[in-house]
Amino acid sequence: MRVLSGIQPTGRFHWGNYFGAIRQYIELQDQAEEAYYFIANLHALTTIRNREELWRNTLDAATDLLALGLDPGRATLFVQSDVPEVCELYWLLMTGTPMGLLSRCVAYKDKVAKGIGSDAGLFTYPVLQAADILAYDSNLVPVGEDQVQHVEVCRDLAGAFNAIFGEVFVLPKARVIDTSARVPGVDGEKMSKSYGNTLELFEEPGALKKKIMRIVTDSRPMEQPKDPESDHLYQLYSLFANDAQREEMAAFYRRGGFGYGEIKKALADLAMNYFAAARDRRKELEAKPEYVRQVLADGAAKARRKASAVLLRAQQACGVKP
Numbered sequence: 527m528r529v530l531s532g533i534q535p536t537g538r539f540h541w542g543n544y545f546g547a548i549r550q551y552i553e554l555q556d557q558a559e560e561a562y563y564f565i566a567n568l569h570a571l572t573t574i575r576n577r578e579e580l581w582r583n584t585l586d587a588a589t590d591l592l593a594l595g596l597d598p599g600r601a602t603l604f605v606q607s608d609v610p611e612v613c614e615l616y617w618l619l620m621t622g623t624p625m626g627l628l629s630r631c632v633a634y635k636d637k638v639a640k641g642i643g644s645d646a647g648l649f650t651y652p653v654l655q656a657a658d659i660l661a662y663d664s665n666l667v668p669v670g671e672d673q674v675q676h677v678e679v680c681r682d683l684a685g686a687f688n689a690i691f692g693e694v695f696v697l698p699k700a701r702v703i704d705t706s707a708r709v710p711g712v713d714g715e716k717m718s719k720s721y722g723n724t725l726e727l728f729e730e731p732g733a734l735k736k737k738i739m740r741i742v743t744d745s746r747p748m749e750q751p752k753d754p755e756s757d758h759l760y761q762l763y764s765l766f767a768n769d770a771q772r773e774e775m776a777a778f779y780r781r782g783g784f785g786y787g788e789i790k791k792a793l794a795d796l797a798m799n800y801f802a803a804a805r806d807r808r809k810e811l812e813a814k815p816e817y818v819r820q821v822l823a824d825g826a827a828k829a830r831r832k833a834s835a836v837l838l839r840a841q842q843a844c845g846v847k848p
């Protein structure tokens with residue numbers, strides 16, 4: 527089994543990215559025969575149009591992933607644009623992509639609905655994502671719920687290509703962490719960089735605590751019990767708590783007689799502790815950026831070897847190479 531996933535360097539990683547995606551990458555690097563993970567800087571170019579910011583985010587993302595436990599000895603970590611074969615494959619796929627398929631993609635529709643100007647890059651974003659996946663003969667794509675549709679598009683495009691040109695591509699499957707992994711933000715909506723409601727993984731402890739203390743809560747009176755499952759503060763707490771802590775907290779909610787401030791403090795303590803080791807590792811990595819770059823260069827070399835073989839297979843199948 528070959529696992530692959532990509533993550534955009536559009537800002538600092540937050541709890542949603544960790545519990546919805548990154549944690550799975552790290553678990554899977556031990557279970558899969560091969561794991562490929564990349565920083566999707568070409569996809570990020572559809573939203574970030576600032577040279578320094580994109581480059582800094584790319585290195586930050588790589589450093590964060592290594593600090594969180596991605597191990598270059600077990601997984602191949604690289605930057606998307608370091609494998610130009612993917613862009614060639616993108617074109618081969620594009621010629622067989624129905625316009626209607628792309629216009630039904632939720633990620634695109636959402637952005638347009640929010641008034642974010644659309645361009646061909648945003649519209650064809652899922653085709654580049656399909657090329658990312660197919661270029662490495664990936665079997666399994668661990669992603670958050672919101673990306674499942676894009677993996678389905680990839681399967682459709684690969685299936686259509688195979689139907690015309692023969693068995694060229696391996697059809698991948700998405701693997702979603704259970705749906706409760708939809709992490710709420712400080713306002714109770716889905717945590718997302720684009721909603722400005724994130725709690726970042728490597729935020730300064732003081733600043734993080736302040737943000738946690740400002741999590742929006744309702745105006746329920748102290749003594750009134752509350753259903754824990756419907757409360758986003760409890761959902762956030764549960765991400766870090768062990769079973770005993772979670773049950774204790776749930777009982778606390780059902781009993782009533784507590785203020786949200788206490789829960790926020792408990793959440794801040796648990797979260798700080800949970801990421802403490804990663805925070806230390808990140809400090810070490812920050813001191814040796816050349817090491818991070820070397821990991822990315824080695825990863826890209828390995829990824830290119832695989833992608834070139836798959837690209838050649840596709841080129842020969844459709845007649846652009848003898």
Ligand code: ADP
Nearest residue numbers: 542543546547669670671707708709717718719
């Ligand atoms: P953002 O919405 O902050 O821009 P991305 O779209 O870059 O985040 O998401 C990167 C990965 O993290 C995706 O696989 C996505 O599904 C996952 N993810 C992002 N936000 C959440 C969330 N709130 N809960 C669960 N998973 C999430």
Ligand code: TRP
Nearest residue numbers: 531532533534566569655658659
């Ligand atoms: N679109 C994905 C996201 O926003 C990132 C991504 C790009 C990706 N290429 C991919 C994810 C290939 C999985 C496989 O999260």
